Amino acid sequence: MSLPHSSSPPAPAELLTLLPEVVAEVAEHAFFAWAAPCEEREFADLVAASEASRSVPAPAAWLRARVGFRGVVKGSLEVRLPVALARELGIALTGGSPADGLTDQELGDVAGELANMLCGVLLTRVDRRQAFELQPPQVARVADVRDGAARSEHDQFFCLNDRPVAVRFGAWEP
Amino acid sequence: MSAGSDKRLNLLVVDDSAMMRAMIKRAAGLSKVPLGTVYEASNGAEALRMLETISVDALFTDINMPVMTGIELLAALDRQDRWKDLLRVIISTDGSNARREQGVQLNACQYVEKPFKPEAIRDVLATLL
Numbered sequence: 001m002s003l004p005h006s007s008s009p010p011a012p013a014e015l016l017t018l019l020p021e022v023v024a025e026v027a028e029h030a031f032f033a034w035a036a037p038c039e040e041r042e043f044a045d046l047v048a049a050s051e052a053s054r055s056v057p058a059p060a061a062w063l064r065a066r067v068g069f070r071g072v073v074k075g076s077l078e079v080r081l082p083v084a085l086a087r088e089l090g091i092a093l094t095g096g097s098p099a100d101g102l103t104d105q106e107l108g109d110v111a112g113e114l115a116n117m118l119c120g121v122l123l124t125r126v127d128r129r130q131a132f133e134l135q136p137p138q139v140a141r142v143a144d145v146r147d148g149a150a151r152s153e154h155d156q157f158f159c160l161n162d163r164p165v166a167v168r169f170g171a172w173e174p
Numbered sequence: 175m176s177a178g179s180d181k182r183l184n185l186l187v188v189d190d191s192a193m194m195r196a197m198i199k200r201a202a203g204l205s206k207v208p209l210g211t212v213y214e215a216s217n218g219a220e221a222l223r224m225l226e227t228i229s230v231d232a233l234f235t236d237i238n239m240p241v242m243t244g245i246e247l248l249a250a251l252d253r254q255d256r257w258k259d260l261l262r263v264i265i266s267t268d269g270s271n272a273r274r275e276q277g278v279q280l281n282a283c284q285y286v287e288k289p290f291k292p293e294a295i296r297d298v299l300a301t302l303l
Contacts, residue, residue: 030197030289071270094196109193116191116238117288120267124287131272134238136190 012169015073016156018125019118019167023158026117031089035160043157046164047145050082060141065111066170067119071132074172077122079115080145085163086110104141112137118167182210183302184228188221188235188244189265194288198234198265198295205296207303218242222250225257231302232261234286234295237268248280263298265290 020037027035038046054061063086066078090102090110102110115137123132145166158165187198195214202209213228215221219242221235233251235244242250244264251257262282266273269287277285284298 026289029291090193093193095200106193109191113191113194117267120269120288124267124269128269129271131268131270131276134267136238136240 022121031092033161038159062142063111064142065115065137065139067115068135069119072127072130076170078168080166108139112139182208184210184230186213186230186233188215190239201292201295204292207299218247234263237266
């Protein structure tokens with residue numbers, strides 16, 4: 001696949017094309033989970049269901065993990081997922097039991113590792129010849145899946161274990 | 175290194191993510207390879223300090239880590255003969271040929287791409303038996 005050199009702006013079209021299969025692969029191999037793309041309307045329904053499933057209101061029930069990447073293309077990838085999903089994925093990742101609690105640090109690790117793996121597999125698929133650099137994941141708890149962010153044409157929506165996950169590409173920030 | 179049949183393998187897992195370290199430990203535990211102690215370090219510098227005081231048969235390292243990267247760690251190990259028998263395994267999301275070649279040049283004889291299935295860790299450990 002031919003892509004611009006790293007000094008060029010991100011090429012989200014190629015990344016967007018590869019993203020669904022990469023999300024599915026990472027979900028299955030790392031987290032023993034199932035994932036598929038979904039439309040924005042279905043995503044909104046999953047968000048509503050996720051909000052409704054919480055027994056007590058949580059002020060920051062979402063995790064946002066962002067990883068900058070620089071290689072054959074450069075930019076950033078941001079993943080947003082419910083904290084409850086991060087907990088499920090963390091238990092699957094480590095083989096724990098649902099009764100096991102995860103610390104905030106561990107939940108952040110799960111979100112960060114998800115973003116990290118998505119970036120790494122995507123960039124390897126784009127051009128297997130060239131190495132790349134990934135920034136350490138920046139993870140934050142946020143109140144809402146949007147968290148003030150406007151709808152972007154690069155937003156991609158997924159259903160992962162019947163829970164909503166949003167992925168967005170952005171610019172590289174040194 | 176050639177391990178005897180009754181030998182338990184000591185491992186050092188180097189990754190800045192505690193969850194990834196836990197996943198690698200879990201995969202190693204599922205491998206049915208007899209394990210001794212699985213040590214953990216969160217970056218290359220911490221791993222180097224630990225290696226001064228512990229004995230391990232295999233080292234699994236991530237690449238992108240704060241303080242000291244996995245590549246810097248491998249380069250540091252490569253500069254000293256005392257680590258020549260240590261099995262070095264890179265576990266990374268970067269599966270590029272360029273990164274793999276870099277690993278080979280630093281005597282990392284195995285390369286596991288994330289995400290991986292537990293069998294990948296078993297296959298690596300099996301080479302020590």
